Amino acid sequence: MTTVRTKAVFALIAAFALVLAGCGGGDVGGSDDSAAATELEIRMDSFFFDPADTTVVADTDIDLSVLNLDASLQHNWVIINPGSEISDEADFDESDILYETSEVEPNASATGTFSVAAGEYQVICTIPGHFSAGMKGTLTAVAES
Numbered sequence: 001m002t003t004v005r006t007k008a009v010f011a012l013i014a015a016f017a018l019v020l021a022g023c024g025g026g027d028v029g030g031s032d033d034s035a036a037a038t039e040l041e042i043r044m045d046s047f048f049f050d051p052a053d054t055t056v057v058a059d060t061d062i063d064l065s066v067l068n069l070d071a072s073l074q075h076n077w078v079i080i081n082p083g084s085e086i087s088d089e090a091d092f093d094e095s096d097i098l099y100e101t102s103e104v105e106p107n108a109s110a111t112g113t114f115s116v117a118a119g120e121y122q123v124i125c126t127i128p129g130h131f132s133a134g135m136k137g138t139l140t141a142v143a144e145s
Contacts, residue, residue, distance in 0.1 A: 044075040052137030058118035
């Protein structure tokens with residue numbers, strides 16, 4: 001009976017995932033999108049961003065939504081100024097920040113709006129230990145075609 005119940009649960013989860021995938025659309029940016037976005041949703045969890053690499057439209061207001069899926073840790077999403085790439089947490093200085101979200105509590109979310117010029121930007125979590133643990137990515141801004 002347990003095996004049948006387990007299979008049923010997995011089938012239900014798979015069906016739910018397909019429904020969610022089918023509901024996607026619009027212009028929410030991510031590493032899989034070929035078009036640049038004006039809306040961006042970032043999921044944060046134990047030491048990673050999902051997606052880590054994103055593409056947005058340059059010089060346009062980008063509506064950002066960050067979701068902290070972590071059950072116990074705060075996270076944030078920070079765009080680093082061009083030319084200030086961080087390779088180690090010791091390199092980070094508050095003056096390196098171009099845009100930042102608040103520190104998002106566990107199982108909570110935050111929203112904001114930002115605009116960046118065309119180019120490639122490093123994104124990191126600035127909470128001590130999180131960058132070193134892998135919370136980093138790339139934001140690419142492209143001119144609207």
